[in-house]
Amino acid sequence: MTELVSTPLFGVVLTLFVFWLAEKLYRRSGFILLNPVFIAICSTILILKFSRISYADYARGGDLILFLLGPSVVALALPLWQRRKQVLQRKLPILVGICAGxxxxxxxxxxxxxxxxGSSQVVRSLVPKSVTTPIAIGISEQIGGIVPLTAALVVMTGCLGAICGPEFCRLIGIRKSTSLGLAIGTASHGIGTARILEEDRLAGAVSGLAIGLNGLATAMMVPLLWLLFGWN
Amino acid sequence: MLQGLVLLFGFQFTGELLVRFLGLPVPGNVIGMALLLLSLSLGLVREESITEAGELLLKYLALFFVPAGVGVMLYFDLIAREWLPIVVGTVISTFVVMAVTGWAEQLLGGEGD
Structure with missing residues (x-):
């Protein structure tokens, strides 16, 4: 049994099974707090903790699934290309929105x-929390944050945006697809994008665009702000 | 399907190559997405050749984030040490960003949907 747990098969089966159940639960209940990514993450952590299986054992399989994130981000070009006319019409508002965000x-x-x-290190770790993980890690490192903490905060931020981002935006009067997508993508990167893409194709396209643009904007702004205010 | 996968992985690989050689501050897959967009607009890649593979991956985009999220379990101690500024800071800031970004985009008039 212990041998089997340390093969990649374990992490793959566990991730797929838990996500499949979480998806089913979300569709059946229609309750937004039961966001499948969030529920799948929490349940997997609980299962690992209770069964005393190490994260390292889980990650052998988990990493295989995570690997598919790479080409999926490339594929975000697809909805963007399909909605290019509507997106280009709003290019200035989109760019201004990203910089403001x-x-x-x-x-x-x-x-x-x-x-x-918060201690100086924690404050610094929080700065890039809305940016997609690989960029966020780079920024955190650059300004002296705790890199693993930043990585965890990026996931928490993404889940929060996926759970209640669209509801919050509609509540405060953000209704247009381009505004909604930009808000979700800028605040909660890929995890938020995954949800909005299912509900509104144009919003999803803009949200995918915002992942890259916000990463770029934050990566450029942080060193500039640091220089300007003389923090170090 | 196969052609689409070749293209998507190929663009990611090219993106990673560019990031390494030019020392770009952006992940390779984001560069790959920009390159794919550029190739589509230059007519180097036809939309139909990536539709099947692309749509399949996008349909399960949420799933691919799960293993990254499980990694949070390694840092519970770190979060617990200063949980108040961390949790409140994350929550408030996430809502502030959505409000500022969404309103800014919406308030700037012009045509659109």
Missing amino acids: ALASIASAAGTAWLLG
Whole structure:
């Protein structure tokens, strides 16, 4: 049994099975808090903790599934290409929205954590939390954050956006597909995009675009802000 | 299907190559997405050749994030140490970003949907 657990098959089967159940639960219940990604992550963690199986054993298979994220991000070009006319019509508002969002993200994350007495390292780790993981890790490293903490915060932010992002946006009057997609993608990168893409193709296309653009905007703004305010 | 997979992985690989050689601050798959978009607009790649593989991967996009999320379990101690600024900072900032970004895009008039 212990041998089987340390083969990649274990992580693959567990991830697929738990996600399949979580998807089913979400479709049956229609309850937004039961977001399949969030529920699948929580259940898998609980299963591993209770069965005392190490993350390293899980990751042998988990990493195989994670690997498919790479070509999937490339595939986000597809909805964008299909909706290119509508997206190009809004290119200026989209660019302005991204820059405003990136700045708001840096300021509000660092500001709130600082006001609540967060240590300098924690404040720094929070700065790139809305950016897609590989870029966020680079930024965190650059400004002296705790890299694994940043990686965990990126996932938490993504889940939050996927669970209640579209509902929150509609509540505060963000209704147009391009605005909605931009808000979700800028705030909660790929995990938010995965949800909105299922519900609204144009919003999903813009959300996918926002992953790359917000990553770029934040990566450029952070060193500039640091220089400007003389933080180090 | 097979052609689509070759193209998607190929663009990711090209993206990774460019990132290594030029030292770009962006992940290879994001560069791959930009290159694919460029190739579609230059007519180097036809949309039909990636539709099947692309749609399949996008349909299960959410699934591919699960293993990354499970990794959070390694850092519970780190989060617990300063949970208040971490949790409140993350939550407030996420909502602020959505509001600012969405409103900015929406308030800038012009045509659109």
